Amino acid sequence: MERILVSACLLGSRVRYDGGAKTSDDDLLARWRAEGRLVRFCPEVEGGLPVPRPPAEIEGGAGGAAVLAGAARILTPEGDDVTAAFLSGARRALAVARSLGVRVAILKEGSPSCGSLRIYDGGHRGRTTPGQGVTTALLELNGVRVFGEDRIPDAAAYLAGLVTETASTETASTETGDLT
Numbered sequence: 001m002e003r004i005l006v007s008a009c010l011l012g013s014r015v016r017y018d019g020g021a022k023t024s025d026d027d028l029l030a031r032w033r034a035e036g037r038l039v040r041f042c043p044e045v046e047g048g049l050p051v052p053r054p055p056a057e058i059e060g061g062a063g064g065a066a067v068l069a070g071a072a073r074i075l076t077p078e079g080d081d082v083t084a085a086f087l088s089g090a091r092r093a094l095a096v097a098r099s100l101g102v103r104v105a106i107l108k109e110g111s112p113s114c115g116s117l118r119i120y121d122g123g124h125r126g127r128t129t130p131g132q133g134v135t136t137a138l139l140e141l142n143g144v145r146v147f148g149e150d151r152i153p154d155a156a157a158y159l160a161g162l163v164t165e166t167a168s169t170e171t172a173s174t175e176t177g178d179l180t
Contacts, residue, residue, distance in 0.1 A: 002159055004032055005097055005105035005139075007114050008042035010149050015042040019052040022108060026152050029106070041096060043113040043135040047089025049082065056082050058112050061121035061129040064090075064137030074112050074134070077124040086113055090135040097144050104159050105139055109148030116146045 008015050011033070012023040032038050045051060054076035058064070062072035068090075073083045090113065097105070107114030115133040120126070136146045147155040 001035070001037060002104065002162055003039050003100045003102045004037050004155070004159070005039045005041055005093065005102045005107075005144070007106070007108040007111075007149070008040045008045070009108055010106065011038065011040050013040065013042065015045050015051050017044070017051075017053050017055045022149075024149050024152075026149070028152050028156050039096060039100060039102060041093055043089030043093045044086065044111075045089070046092040047085040047087070049085045049089075054078065054080070055124065056086070056112050057120040057122045057124055058131070058134070059122045061119060061123075061131055063119065063131035064112075064115075064134035065132065065141075067134045068137055068141075075122070086134050089113060090138040093135045094138050094142055094144075097139060097142075103144055103162055104155055105136075105144050105146045106149060106152060106155050107133070107136060107146055109150060114146075114148075116148045116151075 009022045010024045012021050014021045056074050056076050059073050059075055066072035073081050074086045109115055110118055111133050112119055113133040113135040116136050118128045119131040119133055121129040139146050145158055
């Protein structure tokens with residue numbers, strides 16, 4: 001069974017910077033949860049940040065790849081550098097994904113960790129810019145496809161393709177006698 005890494009806040013965990021959750025009522029998520037597919041994860045908490053905590057943004061809206069490369073930091077409005085915690089959380093997310101064979105993730109859009117299409121611009125003014133969070137960037141670099149919570153049907157279509165691909169590969173291997 002394909003497992004799906006999901007932002008803990010989307011599953012009702014009160015782990016966001018403000019101590020809240022952003023619980024999704026999506027029917028597909030509910031079905032996958034009932035099937036036991038979901039892997040709940042919050043990279044910021046796993047990276048050592050408390051709940052609640054000051055909000056944080058990637059400086060200059062540079063994106064997760066820049067943070068991974070050491071070319072940008074993640075800062076609070078007061079200027080505190082929390083990059084190390086975000087990097088630690090991203091690495092832990094990748095370790096969990098690898099250990100469970102996760103190839104799909106549904107993460108909270110806009111987050112400096114989890115954003116897949118947009119993040120906040122680094123000015124702490126509530127403005128967003130196109131980009132990825134640091135966890136999303138690391139997962140994508142390592143073959144895990146990331147979708148925001150507003151793209152769950154796209155994640156379902158991608159997941160269906162993976163399941164079909166895996167079934168075809170297993171059938172072909174069995175037919176040729178290759179039982180690897």
